Amino acid sequence: xxxxxxxxxxxxxxxxxxPETLVPAVRELEAAYNDAQADxxxxxxxHTLLRTYAGRPxxxxxxxxxxxxxxxxxxxxxxxxxxxxxxxxxxxxxGQALLAKRMGKTRIVAETGAGQHGVATATVCALLGLECVVxxxxxxxxxxxxxVFRMKLLGAEVxxxxxxxxxxxxxxxEAIRDWVTNVRTTHYLLGSAxxxxxxxxxxxxxxxxxxxxxxxxxxxxxxxxxxMLIACVGGGSNAIGLFYPFIEEESVRMVGVEAGGxxxxxxKHAARFADPKMGRVGVLHGTxxxxxxxxxxxxxxxxxxxxxxDYAAVGPEHAWLRETGRAEYTYATDDEALDALQRLSALxxxxxxxxxxxxxxxxxxxxxxxxxxxxxxxxxxGRGDKDMHTxxxxxxxxx
Amino acid sequence: MNRITATFDRVRREGRAALMxxxxxxxxxxxxxxxLVPALVEGGADxxxxxxxxxxxxxxxxxxQATSQQALDNGMTLALCLEQVAALxxxxxxVPLILMGYxxxxxxxxxxxxxxxxxxxxxxxxxxxxxxxxxxxxxRTALHAHGLALIFLLAPTSDDERVRLxxxxxxxxxxxxxxxxxxxxxxxxPPDLADFVARVRCATDLxxxxxxGISRPEQAAMVAQMxxxxxxxxALLRTIGDADDPIAAARxxxxxxxxxxxxPSHS
Numbered sequence: 135x136x137x138x139x140x141x142x143x144x145x146x147x148x149x150x151x152x153p154e155t156l157v158p159a160v161r162e163l164e165a166a167y168n169d170a171q172a173d174x175x176x177x178x179x180x181h182t183l184l185r186t187y188a189g190r191p192x193x194x195x196x197x198x199x200x201x202x203x204x205x206x207x208x209x210x211x212x213x214x215x216x217x218x219x220x221x222x223x224x225x226x227x228x229g230q231a232l233l234a235k236r237m238g239k240t241r242i243v244a245e246t247g248a249g250q251h252g253v254a255t256a257t258v259c260a261l262l263g264l265e266c267v268v269x270x271x272x273x274x275x276x277x278x279x280x281x282v283f284r285m286k287l288l289g290a291e292v293x294x295x296x297x298x299x300x301x302x303x304x305x306x307x308e309a310i311r312d313w314v315t316n317v318r319t320t321h322y323l324l325g326s327a328x329x330x331x332x333x334x335x336x337x338x339x340x341x342x343x344x345x346x347x348x349x350x351x352x353x354x355x356x357x358x359x360x361x362m363l364i365a366c367v368g369g370g371s372n373a374i375g376l377f378y379p380f381i382e383e384e385s386v387r388m389v390g391v392e393a394g395g396x397x398x399x400x401x402k403h404a405a406r407f408a409d410p411k412m413g414r415v416g417v418l419h420g421t422x423x424x425x426x427x428x429x430x431x432x433x434x435x436x437x438x439x440x441x442x443x444d445y446a447a448v449g450p451e452h453a454w455l456r457e458t459g460r461a462e463y464t465y466a467t468d469d470e471a472l473d474a475l476q477r478l479s480a481l482x483x484x485x486x487x488x489x490x491x492x493x494x495x496x497x498x499x500x501x502x503x504x505x506x507x508x509x510x511x512x513x514x515x516g517r518g519d520k521d522m523h524t525x526x527x528x529x530x531x532x533x
Numbered sequence: 534m535n536r537i538t539a540t541f542d543r544v545r546r547e548g549r550a551a552l553m554x555x556x557x558x559x560x561x562x563x564x565x566x567x568x569l570v571p572a573l574v575e576g577g578a579d580x581x582x583x584x585x586x587x588x589x590x591x592x593x594x595x596x597x598q599a600t601s602q603q604a605l606d607n608g609m610t611l612a613l614c615l616e617q618v619a620a621l622x623x624x625x626x627x628v629p630l631i632l633m634g635y636x637x638x639x640x641x642x643x644x645x646x647x648x649x650x651x652x653x654x655x656x657x658x659x660x661x662x663x664x665x666x667x668x669x670x671x672x673r674t675a676l677h678a679h680g681l682a683l684i685f686l687l688a689p690t691s692d693d694e695r696v697r698l699x700x701x702x703x704x705x706x707x708x709x710x711x712x713x714x715x716x717x718x719x720x721x722x723p724p725d726l727a728d729f730v731a732r733v734r735c736a737t738d739l740x741x742x743x744x745x746g747i748s749r750p751e752q753a754a755m756v757a758q759m760x761x762x763x764x765x766x767x768a769l770l771r772t773i774g775d776a777d778d779p780i781a782a783a784r785x786x787x788x789x790x791x792x793x794x795x796x797p798s799h800s
Contacts, residue, residue, distance in 0.1 A: 151636055151663045153592045155688035155713055157695065297598060303589065310591045315714040317690060417637045417663070418589065430610040431638030432588040 144454035207504035221516030229340030247302035248442035249281025251325030256290035326369025330420030341375025393438035394465035487516035555766030559609025576787030585634030594717025652679035718748030750793035
């Protein structure tokens, strides 16, 4: 893997566009991370916790009835919904919290959109005895009440953010402001493959366990590599985690699915790659990547039925994978995701998170165009329990 | 750049510190800067920082977040900021004007075009709080080609190696962030401020201006004892926002600050 980017940039994307106050902190983080990566004790501790605490490896489940119903490719589901706390977010949260302890930090701040990263962070902070503050947009607090309650039970303080669009973007602003203020004692536990270097690389490396396991599991089950990987892309941590161990296997197609919201023409979406008018290369939250913005460079308000995909920028490594043609990116609308959630629930007994349902929606489109001897792995990045109120409301059901 | 250097030289000869108020362009009304800037000069401002509003100002506290949002709601853009700078020069404003804005709007205009238009408008320098020296090569080259300074920041967390790096690359002056935190008025100056200023002073002869958290005349007076320039933003914007007559209030507040830093009023 030595030919893959390890520095601050992925082609022209990435970098560290941050206030001077934070420059020493990201340098310290980079040094600590490089040191930890080379330290077998750290790796052992991380992988032991993944096994004994997070419940890894998560299964690779053949989706027999869904495959049959679609009449094409053989579909496997990578079951991150079965990881502790119900999503892949726990992988990165464990890794970074261990890193924070190693750096002597006693306090963690995090942002959350859907609440899954906030819950994962609150969980590892409880496990490791760290103080935890989670910033969450007021709109997201309203639509993810259950996760807010979970975080509080886990001992975290949840701070509501009322600025801007009151969603993930604003929660990140506020988490960064807290970090700038308390940088000497505090680690910012960023939840996606975003932000200034070295975060996109750290998050990817802690999430690659998804792809490493999937690779081993599909080889055991089928004796060969898959033809296609599909994952949803908000910041893109579950997608990069699945894709990364397959990047050098050119026979494996990789498909990222953004949030198409109410459709690209409506302007109410979070599809950075799909909208050439609003989605342009820019700088947001420390990284250069594709950003939804107005003609004057002000960051656009985004929309998605899934809080976890409702963000204006995409992880810089995805921008690079797209530019090089190694991965392709598309989108699913709110309605397509809702439909996919219902079909996977009814056909496989698995209720995916609304985020993951975007990946399932793309699988529903692609599988019928493929042959039965072709294999597809869809990342079910999280479980849908947290979304039941949203789904019920969208379906006009009173719960 | 020359106007910045000349101003700090003159102020130094006068044995005092320079006062550098900050306002958000487009606040409280779209064209307020056209009247506010002359009033700040009358009040005794030596240099003026003009904030270009951005939707996600992650280094700013509540006051500048709110004024930026108001300015954007009023319709302010980077292009319009530059037009207003040109209008201020046409109205005879001669003090150095320093633009402060986040990187993305500048990137969307294009660094080269921004530098050219900022120079043509009559700006003297640019501060980009989310563009540390490591990422700044392109913009710095473009600005220097048009005679504009790119002003870097240093923070209490900057170690001696970074102080040296910034001192080597800085032009105009160095902006010292007084505290680990975001902009916004504070009740007290950080206790280690004098040590921080002294540490940077050892590394450079460039003027050092201190900002973040300075809200009252007595705080400005204390900072004036240790640095070459005193920057006041949020407290001024709050004064403007609270006043029935924002122009008169801004002039009066800056005059108070000037007296505190030992500046003779220009009016």
